[in-house]
Amino acid sequence: MIDRGLSVAEVDGLLEVAGEIVDVVKLGWGTAVVSSNLKPKLERYAAHGVPVVLGGTLTELAIRQGRVDGLVAWLRELGIRHVEISDGTIALDPAVKRGLIERLSGEFTVLAEVGSKDADFIMAPYVWVEQIERDLDAGAWKVIAEARESGTAGIYRADGEVRTGLIDEIAHAIDPGRLIFEAPQREQQVWLLQRFGTECNLGNIAADDVLSLETLRLGLRSDTVERFALGGED
Secondary structure (H helix, E strand, C coil), X not given: XXXXXCCHHHHHHHHHHHHHHCCCEEECCCHHHHCCCHHHHHHHHHHXXXXXXXXXXXXXXXXXXXXXXXXXXXXXXXXXXXXXXXXXXXXXXXXXXXXXXXXXXXCCEEEEEECXXXXXXXXXXXXXXXXXXXXXXXXXXXXXXXXXCCCCCCCECCXXXXXXXXXXXXXXXXXXXXXXXXXXXXXXXHHHHHHHCCXXXXXXXXXXXHHHHHHHHCCCCCCCHHHHHCCCCC
């Protein structure tokens, strides 16, 4: 789930109604830096056993500014045990990314991200596969397939349409269980669940959509009734 700047009251409400079905919360892009309620929110999530990760944009900025050690110290201070390493905004040398994953995976659960936030940037499927494999080999727990919080880049076209051929080629080479597909739009969620099953890892889910997604997984919404509620899943 992506937290774009929820209040403490909103976090409490979310955890009351859906805390059992949220696996990881990402504090979107650089919102953690400017959120005046950061520590109280982290306390709420921790009390419910929900891990938190800061947006990968912060890691990219730390790399660009030579402040990775400072970021790591801040994560320790906040008690955050997950970290995202991405290169969707800045160009990052593969060796630098690999070295950072190897270094941080000794202390943190690393989520690496592959893909560009630029909707006009098209990367060949084999390049996606190579980069995902490299990140997993370096020690990433899971690799996130980029889509932006809008669902209009990376594994989707600019209008949000799923790049089905790309995803199929990635899944042919990589165990989908080791991937998190960003899927902020309901149509994207439905396609991925129908393609990979109810346990497919989905990311960038808005707080207001958490329960909706769970009903899709359980076949409690018309989009997936045929597949999941009426015995259609293999």
